[in-house]
Amino acid sequence: MVPHLITALTGPINELEQRVLESMPAIERWFRLEWMEHTPPFYSSVDLRNAGFKLAPVDTNLFPGGFNNLTPEMLPLAVQAAMAAIEKICPEAKNLLLVPEGHTRNSFYLSNVATLTRIFTQAGLNVRLGTLDESIKEPTALALPDGGQLTIEPLVRKRGRLGLKDFDPCTILLNNDLSAGVPRVLEHLHEQYLLPPLHAGWALRRKSNHFRAYEEVAKKFAKLLGMDPWLINPMFAPVQGLDFSTGQGLDALQTQVDTILNKTRRKYKEYGIQEKPFVVVKPDAGTYGMGIMTVRDAKDLDELSRRTRNKMSVCKDGQLVSEVIVQEGVVTHERVHDAVAEPVVYMMDRYVVGGFYRIHAERGEDENLNAPGASFVPLAFAQSSQLPRPGEKPGASAPNRFYMYGVIARLAMLAASYELEVTDPEAEVYA
Amino acid sequence: MVPHLITALTGPINELEQRVLESMPAIERWFRLEWMEHTPPFYSSVDLRNAGFKLAPVDTNLFPGGFNNLTPEMLPLAVQAAMAAIEKICPEAKNLLLVPEGHTRNSFYLSNVATLTRIFTQAGLNVRLGTLDESIKEPTALALPDGGQLTIEPLVRKRGRLGLKDFDPCTILLNNDLSAGVPRVLEHLHEQYLLPPLHAGWALRRKSNHFRAYEEVAKKFAKLLGMDPWLINPMFAPVQGLDFSTGQGLDALQTQVDTILNKTRRKYKEYGIQEKPFVVVKPDAGTYGMGIMTVRDAKDLDELSRRTRNKMSVCKDGQLVSEVIVQEGVVTHERVHDAVAEPVVYMMDRYVVGGFYRIHAERGEDENLNAPGASFVPLAFAQSSQLPRPGEKPGASAPNRFYMYGVIARLAMLAASYELEVTDPEAEVYA
Numbered sequence: 001m002v003p004h005l006i007t008a009l010t011g012p013i014n015e016l017e018q019r020v021l022e023s024m025p026a027i028e029r030w031f032r033l034e035w036m037e038h039t040p041p042f043y044s045s046v047d048l049r050n051a052g053f054k055l056a057p058v059d060t061n062l063f064p065g066g067f068n069n070l071t072p073e074m075l076p077l078a079v080q081a082a083m084a085a086i087e088k089i090c091p092e093a094k095n096l097l098l099v100p101e102g103h104t105r106n107s108f109y110l111s112n113v114a115t116l117t118r119i120f121t122q123a124g125l126n127v128r129l130g131t132l133d134e135s136i137k138e139p140t141a142l143a144l145p146d147g148g149q150l151t152i153e154p155l156v157r158k159r160g161r162l163g164l165k166d167f168d169p170c171t172i173l174l175n176n177d178l179s180a181g182v183p184r185v186l187e188h189l190h191e192q193y194l195l196p197p198l199h200a201g202w203a204l205r206r207k208s209n210h211f212r213a214y215e216e217v218a219k220k221f222a223k224l225l226g227m228d229p230w231l232i233n234p235m236f237a238p239v240q241g242l243d244f245s246t247g248q249g250l251d252a253l254q255t256q257v258d259t260i261l262n263k264t265r266r267k268y269k270e271y272g273i274q275e276k277p278f279v280v281v282k283p284d285a286g287t288y289g290m291g292i293m294t295v296r297d298a299k300d301l302d303e304l305s306r307r308t309r310n311k312m313s314v315c316k317d318g319q320l321v322s323e324v325i326v327q328e329g330v331v332t333h334e335r336v337h338d339a340v341a342e343p344v345v346y347m348m349d350r351y352v353v354g355g356f357y358r359i360h361a362e363r364g365e366d367e368n369l370n371a372p373g374a375s376f377v378p379l380a381f382a383q384s385s386q387l388p389r390p391g392e393k394p395g396a397s398a399p400n401r402f403y404m405y406g407v408i409a410r411l412a413m414l415a416a417s418y419e420l421e422v423t424d425p426e427a428e429v430y431a
Numbered sequence: 432m433v434p435h436l437i438t439a440l441t442g443p444i445n446e447l448e449q450r451v452l453e454s455m456p457a458i459e460r461w462f463r464l465e466w467m468e469h470t471p472p473f474y475s476s477v478d479l480r481n482a483g484f485k486l487a488p489v490d491t492n493l494f495p496g497g498f499n500n501l502t503p504e505m506l507p508l509a510v511q512a513a514m515a516a517i518e519k520i521c522p523e524a525k526n527l528l529l530v531p532e533g534h535t536r537n538s539f540y541l542s543n544v545a546t547l548t549r550i551f552t553q554a555g556l557n558v559r560l561g562t563l564d565e566s567i568k569e570p571t572a573l574a575l576p577d578g579g580q581l582t583i584e585p586l587v588r589k590r591g592r593l594g595l596k597d598f599d600p601c602t603i604l605l606n607n608d609l610s611a612g613v614p615r616v617l618e619h620l621h622e623q624y625l626l627p628p629l630h631a632g633w634a635l636r637r638k639s640n641h642f643r644a645y646e647e648v649a650k651k652f653a654k655l656l657g658m659d660p661w662l663i664n665p666m667f668a669p670v671q672g673l674d675f676s677t678g679q680g681l682d683a684l685q686t687q688v689d690t691i692l693n694k695t696r697r698k699y700k701e702y703g704i705q706e707k708p709f710v711v712v713k714p715d716a717g718t719y720g721m722g723i724m725t726v727r728d729a730k731d732l733d734e735l736s737r738r739t740r741n742k743m744s745v746c747k748d749g750q751l752v753s754e755v756i757v758q759e760g761v762v763t764h765e766r767v768h769d770a771v772a773e774p775v776v777y778m779m780d781r782y783v784v785g786g787f788y789r790i791h792a793e794r795g796e797d798e799n800l801n802a803p804g805a806s807f808v809p810l811a812f813a814q815s816s817q818l819p820r821p822g823e824k825p826g827a828s829a830p831n832r833f834y835m836y837g838v839i840a841r842l843a844m845l846a847a848s849y850e851l852e853v854t855d856p857e858a859e860v861y862a
Contacts (some may be wrong), residue, residue, distance in 0.1 A: 029525055033523065035522075073504065092462055121456055422461070
């Protein structure tokens with residue numbers, strides 16, 4: 001099933017699909033060479049937007065929380081990728097401590113944790129769950145929607161090592177994005193692998209660093225394919241020193257909104273695109289689709305309602321928002337069951353292991369879909385995870401479409417790898 | 432679909448299945464540690480026999496020729512495994528020269544070559560086919576059953592490098608088992624990877640080395656699981672200096688047949704197995720199920736018909752047979768559509784990527800099925816390549832059954848790795 005695309009707009013994306021398919025061996029080799037120089041994130045998920053004339057990543061998650069949305073057919077790929085990842089990082093690994101998010105009442109999220117546990121158990125690790133929630137003092141059973149259960153346990157820190165009672169892991173895998181800050185219990189661990197590293201968490205991570213790195217990756221890739229990088233790259237600008245509650249810094253924000261809107265307008269003109277440009281204002285740190293605003297005209301910012309200001313001023317775990325990015329909006333012209341849809345691609349190590357469509361019946365095509373009410377539909381390739389088929393008509397083949405999504409998602413993953421190198425506080429500086 | 436097993440005999444194999452499932456993380460870690468010390472074959476396939484009371488590999492192929500029998504759903508796993516293999520061996524690889532078997536009129540085999548081409552193309556290599564058949568002087572198109580075609584080209588040797596016209600590969604992948612001997616064109620290649628190495632071909636390889644290595648692996652694994660290695664290991668003895676046409680050496684063969692039959696009888700008694708023991712006599716070198724004989728009593732060898740002697744005296748490509756192995760026969764109690772069936776597991780690098788049942792309606796449960804008239808049915812896990820499900824009733828779950836098959840097949844692959852180390856003519860000797 002290839003979701004319905006507004007036909008008039010499918011031309012450019014079909015050209016991109018065709019070019020990507022024709023260049024498959026070159027693209028795979030290019031990734032292989034990049035991975036010789038750069039370390040892929042342990043796991044990741046990327047939200048894409050397919051506008052018909054443009055395909056771009058809009059969010060790269062380094063603590064993916066939707067493994068439960070992958071179909072059973074995709075899981076062997078995830079296990080195989082997990083094996084490859086473990087083998088590279090710590091082949092002698094025996095015990096894995098998985099540290100999930102605190103929202104233990106969300107049964108979807110618990111299913112994600114259960115799926116991760118299964119994947120890593122089958123990849124050859126003893127997996128147990130440790131929580132950052134200090135109110136949990138005893139092993140606690142949590143019911144799963146399928147009738148099973150998970151047990152989360154309080155963390156035990158002993159000098160340089162983190163574990164559980166009678167459980168000394170060599171590897172700690174975070175599935176908690178650290179929006180609330182870096183807990184002391186995770187700091188200064190010795191002789192244990194902490195994955196992803198602390199600076200991948202939203203306490204330290206910034207979207208502006210990510211999209212700066214993505215711009216670099218998109219330029220390199222566009223050169224390889226001989227195409228305009230804009231077709232896969234959303235333009236953006238960072239804005240700092242904001243205070244939505246007092247209005248401080250809103251003029252600087254307006255200037256950047258204007259700039260990005262104008263640049264987008266020029267690009268639309270160049271390609272003859274009959275759409276109204278818009279930008280998305282997002283907190284530079286943070287995730288979960290909180291504090292996100294769609295703006296079509298810089299003047300709209302003059303008259304922000306109190307409600308909008310409140311909404312924009314805090315994001316997950318109550319962190320104040322003073323830094324944002326203004327990003328070129330990429331409309332999504334994909335529809336599943338008449339609802340606006342965006343593809344989400346899941347990766348483990350350097351491998352695409354699956355994906356799904358996030359759909360939202362109550363949201364518009366220029367709005368953020370990562371919000372309450374979203375639901376998930378397995379991606380095209382799910383039922384029959386087939387290889388791309390060169391020679392098929394562009395846009396007609398689900399495996400071909402998904403291959404292209406996997407390539408763009410891997411570009412975003414590669415950008416995350418660049419980003420984590422640049423922002424690594426422990427990196428040695430060669431001056 | 433778990434093939435029908437004669438119920439009275441499913442006890443011991445279900446115990447094995449349960450123990451294998453319970454020990455999954457320990458087993459996967461054990462493999463991981465073994466692969467730190469040993470290099471897996473580039474690709475391999477293993478024929479298994481499930482007797483209900485015993486599960487054993489009976490043939491380990493290092494030039495697997497049935498990738499076309501894998502379902503489309505399995506191919507992404509093969510591509511991912513191929514990526515991992517290439518990345519380890521030569522990440523900068525761009526061109527791959529695939530050298531297939533000469534029997535170009537076998538459309539099943541051509542489909543296998545087409546599938547391999549697809550897998551490696553998608554893994555990021557430019558793949559072309561070069562033939563050892565010196566009668567082919569020009570690029571030659573061969574029709575595929577699905578309407579497509581393959582082009583095979585004459586090899587071009589230039590000093591230390593092998594390639595095609597205008598094609599200089601960094602890696603040469605053999606899908607030709609070299610039964611006819613090592614062609615000079617493959618010898619003394621410099622700065623090119625030749626996979627698998629020449630001593631993996633049947634010109635040099637011996638089954639006795641393989642099963643000696645397998646015995647060692649089976650013992651290690653049985654120790655890990657606390658079980659009798661015989662449950663997964665077919666006993667064997669090599670016999671040399673035979674000449675079936677003159678009868679020379681037949682007395683030595685009879686002695687070994689007697690020995691293995693007696694040992695098997697003792698084991699059957701120990702486990703209360705109500706079967707009549709048999710042995711299989713196979714050429715020590717060679718494949719394709721040629722020159723294979725089932726023997727139930729050493730006396731039967733007194734009166735070999737001329738036809739049997741002729742059949743036993745030559746194997747593939749007309750090589751004379753003077754060395755054989757006498758192997759404990761493992762009856763196959765699996766049935767698909769009422770025909771005798773044996774599972775075949777396909778591996779790429781260290782990963783199980785798929786499998787199928789080889790079935791043969793006209794053969795008995797104690798006979799070799801790798802013969803004209805065999806057909807193929809995708810393995811249980813094919814349609815829904817699901818992860819094993821701990822907790823399910825042993826023998827009732829296809830994914831669990833297939834996980835066990837994958838473990839035993841990987842033991843045989845590990846044995847092949849040991850074997851290739853021991854027999855490597857270029858290995859340094861530390862005395």
